[in-house]
Amino acid sequence: MYCKYCGKFIETEADVCPECLAQREQASAPAEVKAEPTPVQAVEEPAPATVEVKAEQPAPAPVQAVPTPTPVPQQNSATVGLGKAITGAALGFAGFIFAIVGMELSILPPAGLILNLLFALPMSIIGLVFGVQSIKTFKQVCKEGGRKPIATLICGIAGVVFSGNALLFVLIGLIVSCTVCSGIGYYNSGYYY
Numbered sequence: 001m002y003c004k005y006c007g008k009f010i011e012t013e014a015d016v017c018p019e020c021l022a023q024r025e026q027a028s029a030p031a032e033v034k035a036e037p038t039p040v041q042a043v044e045e046p047a048p049a050t051v052e053v054k055a056e057q058p059a060p061a062p063v064q065a066v067p068t069p070t071p072v073p074q075q076n077s078a079t080v081g082l083g084k085a086i087t088g089a090a091l092g093f094a095g096f097i098f099a100i101v102g103m104e105l106s107i108l109p110p111a112g113l114i115l116n117l118l119f120a121l122p123m124s125i126i127g128l129v130f131g132v133q134s135i136k137t138f139k140q141v142c143k144e145g146g147r148k149p150i151a152t153l154i155c156g157i158a159g160v161v162f163s164g165n166a167l168l169f170v171l172i173g174l175i176v177s178c179t180v181c182s183g184i185g186y187y188n189s190g191y192y193y
């Protein structure tokens with residue numbers, strides 16, 4: 001038998017284990033020691049604790065909580081890394097445009113330097129990193145045997161190409177800006193004025 005309060009196995013045929021029975025008796029003992037009731041109040045005496053003996057029943061099997069697995073959404077392997085690849089391509093292209101404009105403005109040193117250092121350089125570096133990560137994602141999916149994410153590869157390559165060219169133009173723009181600032185070069189010669 002099992003105790004109906006705590007579930008502990010009892011070798012006898014009682015419903016309650018000795019520990020729970022002792023706790024029940026202690027809980028009912030203070031109820032017996034009450035103050036004198038007023039004449040208006042009616043006093044009920046607590047019923048004595050009884051132990052019922054039942055015929056032996058088979059022991060229930062212990063219940064084990066089986067955790068239910070949380071469903072994991074399946075990602076289509078054809079689109080893995082596509083968001084990062086598109087971001088890399090977009091940042092690479094924007095960095096490329098800013099680098100070309102910055103190179104053209106490099107004859108005006110503050111404008112060219114600001115455009116190259118604050119816009120073109122960070123965009124191209126982030127675009128290059130995302131493009132390389134997208135190409136690595138493509139290789140990883142192909143190695144695992146999933147569907148080839150062709151769009152991820154194309155956008156990753158575009159990001160790397162645009163970012164690489166942007167970094168090249170940023171470098172050229174910085175060199176031109178430095179030569180103009182230092183006073184040497186074609187633009188500061190007497191011929192240009």
